[in-house]
Every structure is written in structure tokens, then in C-alpha cells.
Amino acid sequence: MKGNAIGSGFALTDHFGKSVTEADYKGQFALIFFGFTHCKLVCPRALTRISEALDLLGDQAANIKPLYVTVDPERDTPDVMRNFLETPWPRFTGLTGKREAIDQVRAAFKVFATKVADPSDPEGYDMPHTALTYLMDARFQYLAHYPDTMDAARLAQELCRETAQSRKGLK
């Protein structure tokens, strides 16, 4: 599967409130997942699975930076994202920003997200969204993506293989 047109640079805010761009993550692999902190099922499951895969990689994970980009910037402020991530999934850095900036990066990664009514929260809303995990190389170029159905062990294997190939300049 090729993804020549997948991904782009960005200008967002990390969950410490610092302005960041893709340049801040160059030199290491970036592992990107899009979601939102009110997500009840998909995001917690994916963040756990990705964290487990990185645990399995041991020292090799040191050069992989997991990023969690919100598709719901209206509710996901930097503080909300930090509180959401820092205890259960401390490897992740949350990224948020203005709606326009989020939509731009979302479109570049071809991420689907839409607001729908949430029967369990009449005041709020749900947001079905794409659950792919994207791997970007040290130049922040697309390397691969992985479906939500891939378990942690397999994801660890794939990350190991892709990052090794990338380092050897085979890709």
C-alpha cells in the first residue's frame, strides 16, 4: 500500500501548551493516532494497544514519538489532553489547535471524523473517526499505516521491521 500523498506539515499546540510543528519531531519516527478524549471505546483501546506495542519494542521505542491528534479541538484543550493522557498513556503527546489547523492536518492524513448525537450524553456529541495508526519517518514522510484490528504484538513486529528498513535507507 502506497501513501505518497499521505501526511503534511502542521502547526499545532502540544498538551503542555507549546506551539509545535512537524520539525519538532524530525529525527525520530512519529507514530500518529487521531481521536478525541471523549471517545469511549476506540481511542482508549488504540492508545493502550499502541502503548503495549511500544513496550514490546523495548529500547527501540526510544526513537518513536507517539502523537495523539485531536479531531475535537473545541473540547480538547491542551489541559484536557494532558489530563487524559498522562496517567494511562504517558508515552503520548497530545496535539490540538484551532479548528482550521486541525482540519488541515486531518485532511492531509485522510482522516474521517464527524459529529453525531450521543444518546448517552444528550448535551454532548460523539465523533466516529478513522482509527488508523500512521508511521512517519525521521523526515516526517509517510512510511506505513496500521489498522485498528492489528494487535499489539503484530504492531510491534511491523514497527520493528519498518523502522529498521527506513534506517537502512531501503525505503
Add this chain to the structure above:
Amino acid sequence: MLTDKQAGHIRHMRNLMAQPDGDWSHMDSMEAGQEGLSSYRYQLGHIVYALGLAHFHHLPAAPCVFKEAMQAAIRKMLRREVWGYWFEASQSDKRIDPDLEGRREQWHDPVVKENIMYSGHLHAMAGMYGVLFNDDRYEQDGGLTIRHSPLFVGEEMEFKYDFSSINDIIYWQMVENGWLGVACEPNCIFLVCNQFPMLGFRFHDIRKGTTIAEEAAAGYRQAWQDRDVLDRPGTMPMMLMVRQNVLVPGGPATDSHTGAIMHAWNREFVREHRRSQVYQALKTADDGTVSLRPLAMLPGTAESYEEVDDAAALDELAVQWSTPDFGTVLMWLSELGDEETLSAMLAHADKHMNPTWEKGGLYYPRNDRSYDDEGNLTFVEPLTGNVLAGYARLNVPDGLWQLYNHPWGEAHFRQPNLSECPFEVDVLQARYDDEQGILSLTLRPVKDTVEEAKLVIVNPGGGSCRILRNGEPLNPVVGERIELDLAIDGPIDLQLVRDGKA
């Protein structure tokens, strides 16, 4: 062994594909501008699927019967008569997007975005071809390049694609749309048209070692379950109008077409809907033949059919049919394995739809008249008459499901098979029994004349073989490629027996 009618359908589809490019005899339909389900692209796509199923289930050891016709169908798909409509369609219209503020800027490329009603078929056709013939011609760089080079009318165009690049384009649009599907006409995601790329994803996995089909199936199910569409009984929607977030109801016609293909990757769901509206729309005559009520005119719930009283039957005769509902129900019945109903519907077709033999081929000619004087359904459009009736006769229960889930492995392509046979000869049987080491062929001339036929059999196994013609031995043969010059003056049985076996 193929029946005469099955062989006739294969022959007709081969005849159509053997017509010179640009000759669309028998294939033109009521609608102008390649609108509607009898458009060339749908006929070409379903010809590939029908021939593919016939090869897979009936004549697995005769690739030569199908290969050239399937190549021709794919080549014809790349012609501008087939895809040129997209330039007009791409600008959209308020009728399909009421919130459209102004016409969109048009584009020619029929693959790059939307138009899954074309690209999805090209994807599935090329994929099925690769899977059935272990041939990578459409996987080569530029293997599905679309060119148009007019001297006077319009600009020169070239859109360079291959099976994998089309696969990627469709995949990423699916992702971007949350796996609800890719639009056909702008703003319109039709369920049926998105079933064909689901086949294409699986074929890509088989050919290229990717793992898209599982992701696609899970994503598609989830996306539509989120809309409470795939979990409830009754009809599936026909389409989603994206910008308005409106589901347009479907009916038996769309259910049958969608279900016939969806069955390959979502069998349990389709089977649970077996008692859906499709059965409510069947009409049984006194002689036991079965036809349909005018499905497209009566979308709605299953209950609405039960409420139809006898008086309504008279009103049906005022309906002008225009869509291939009869054919899509045939497809659906064949895949789900309701052979009794299928047989009764084909009996109706044979009685009231003018079955015609031409150049050894069987088809039901286009007939725009909906009913005859006795009130029998007579309407036939080209998709049903040229292709879908044959598709249903050539399919077997779970036929597409089997091809999708249990395709041939490498061993199949190493087995003896008939790789060359004159176009003027029909093949009624072509099967290799690996245990016995016997390739069995049954051939006959298309016309009532003697055909001096040159046959080529490949992969006989390297050692010496015996060839039997109607049980009588011919000269022993040796080698990896056996050429036989035979006079075929009627049905003949040929057997290739590997020495040391049988």
C-alpha cells in the same frame, strides 16, 4: 458438464467481447449518456464476473475460453465511450446535491476521485483477472492506463494507472469517508457500487499480499452499523446523500444487487436478510413460473407488499420498466442458492422474454415493452439480457463467496490445462483430476461444420502422456506443451492421462 444454455451464455458474452472496439451492438440501452444500470461499464464489469465464475466453477482447466474475453472487457473499459460521461457528471447538480451553491469545476480523469461506479468495477475486473489467470499484466506500471487521443474533438488525455494504484486511490477515499464508501455521482454513495471494490480489495490481498479486505470489511460494517443500517431486518438503503446526511431508501432491486455481491464478504448478514423484500416482490404464475412485481416503483417496507391487493396487480401493468431488477434478482438467487426460485424465474424468461440464439450464443434481446397482451413481464434491458441471466445460470450457490474466500492456490496453475483452442469451438467440460492424473475435455464446434482445430495443452507434467479421443488412443505425446491438430465434427471427449497414473 455445461448445459447448452450455459455454454450459450458464455458464447454470447465472448461474441460481444470479440466485436471490434467501438462496436457496441446489442449493448446499447434506453438512457443516453451512459446513465443507468445498462451502461457499458456495468455490462463489461458483470461480463468479467460472470465469465470469471464460469471459469472458476465449471471450466477450471480451460483458461483459454475466458482469458481473451476478459482482457477485451478490461480494454473496452478504458475507451472513452465508457468513461467519458464523467466530465459532465463531475460538475454535480442540485438534484443530487441540493446544497450545491455552484457547479463544480469539471475533470476528465474517471479514477482519481469519486465515480466508484466506474473505478470500482475496473478495480474488481483487473483483480479478478489476476486472481484467475495468475497474470500480472494489469499490475505492471501503467497496466491500466486510460488514453484518449482525438485529432479534432477535445484534448489529448492520458491517465496512468495500474491495479495497485487504483486500489490505493479507492482505499484512501474509503478511509477519508469513514468506510461508508466512495461516491458514484458527486455526493451520492450508493451501497451497490461500493461492493465491487470490496471484491477488488480481496483480490489485491491475494495477488499482492496486502491485508486490506479484513480492514475493509470491519470498517464498512462498523460505519453502517453506526447508522443503524446493517443490523436491522428489511431493506438496505440505496444510497447516502453525503452533504445532507440523508439515507435514500432502497428496495428489492437494490437489495438484490447489493446482496448478490456483498454475500462474498458479509455472507451471514446477507443470509439473515434472505426473507427481505425480494421475496415479497416475487409473482408466481399459474404455470409455476416466477416473475416480479415492478420493484423500482414500489420501494418501501416488506409490509407494504403484503398490503398490496389483487386490484393493484392491474396497476402494475401501467408501469414502464427501465431497470435490470429481474436480472439482479437472478444474480441474488444464484448466489444464495435458491435454485427452485431461480429456475422458475429463468423459466419465465424462457417463456416470455424471447430467448435468442445467435452465432452459437444465447441471450435475451432488449425489449422496452414492459408487458405483453396477457400481462406477462417482457421487459429486458441489455444488462439482464446480455449478462445477468447468464451470470445466474453460470453461478453456483455461494459461488462468489467461494472465489472470494477460497481462491486457487499456486498448485492450480501448475496443473494441465487447455491453454489454446480456436474461438469457433465451445468447451463444455475442462477439469483436471489431480488424484487420477486425468485432464478431461469436452469440445464441440459452434457451427454445424467441421472445425480443424489446433489445441494446446500445457503443464502435462513433463513425462509421457496418453491422449484419448472418445476413449480411443491417439499417438503418445511428450513435453511441457502438447499441440494437437484435430478435426472437430461434433461433440468430442478428450482425455489426457499422465503415464504412471490411472
